[in-house]
Amino acid sequence: MIEIINVFLLSAVKFFGAPALAHYMYDFPYIETLIITTLGGIFGVFIFFYFGARIVQFFPNFFKPMPKNRKIFTKKNKLYVRLIKKYGLIGLALFSPVLISIPVGAFLAARFFSHQSFIALSFLCFSVLLWSIVLTTFIYFI
Numbered sequence: 001m002i003e004i005i006n007v008f009l010l011s012a013v014k015f016f017g018a019p020a021l022a023h024y025m026y027d028f029p030y031i032e033t034l035i036i037t038t039l040g041g042i043f044g045v046f047i048f049f050y051f052g053a054r055i056v057q058f059f060p061n062f063f064k065p066m067p068k069n070r071k072i073f074t075k076k077n078k079l080y081v082r083l084i085k086k087y088g089l090i091g092l093a094l095f096s097p098v099l100i101s102i103p104v105g106a107f108l109a110a111r112f113f114s115h116q117s118f119i120a121l122s123f124l125c126f127s128v129l130l131w132s133i134v135l136t137t138f139i140y141f142i
Helices: 002-013 015-025 030-058 075-100 102-112 114-141
Strands: none
Touching: 002 015, 002 030, 002 102, 015 030, 015 075, 015 114, 030 102, 030 114, 075 102, 075 114, 102 114
């Protein structure tokens, strides 16, 4: 049971590594890995989409305010802005689970697409399902 919870929670925050953990460390069957990683990723999308701002406020020591003289536009921030401007919600949803991470992708979707929350959540959840199938299939069969 603890193994399932580990894979589920890892899928919610670091989706890319969850299928490998399920297969190589815990020796889960293919279907079980697919279901657990998909449900964990979707759980992470909903939690970070709806409660992202509250999570940041709840842990003030981890998310300290930035100093005034700090550079605001870092390379990573520019990448996020370019991704959103060039590809929009579909690109953000597609790249979130594997390249950006589910928490950051859900924060960005909530920030920039809050007026389309149902569509944003649908795209993010579909992307998690798609990447779960791709990554799990790759790890188990290739």
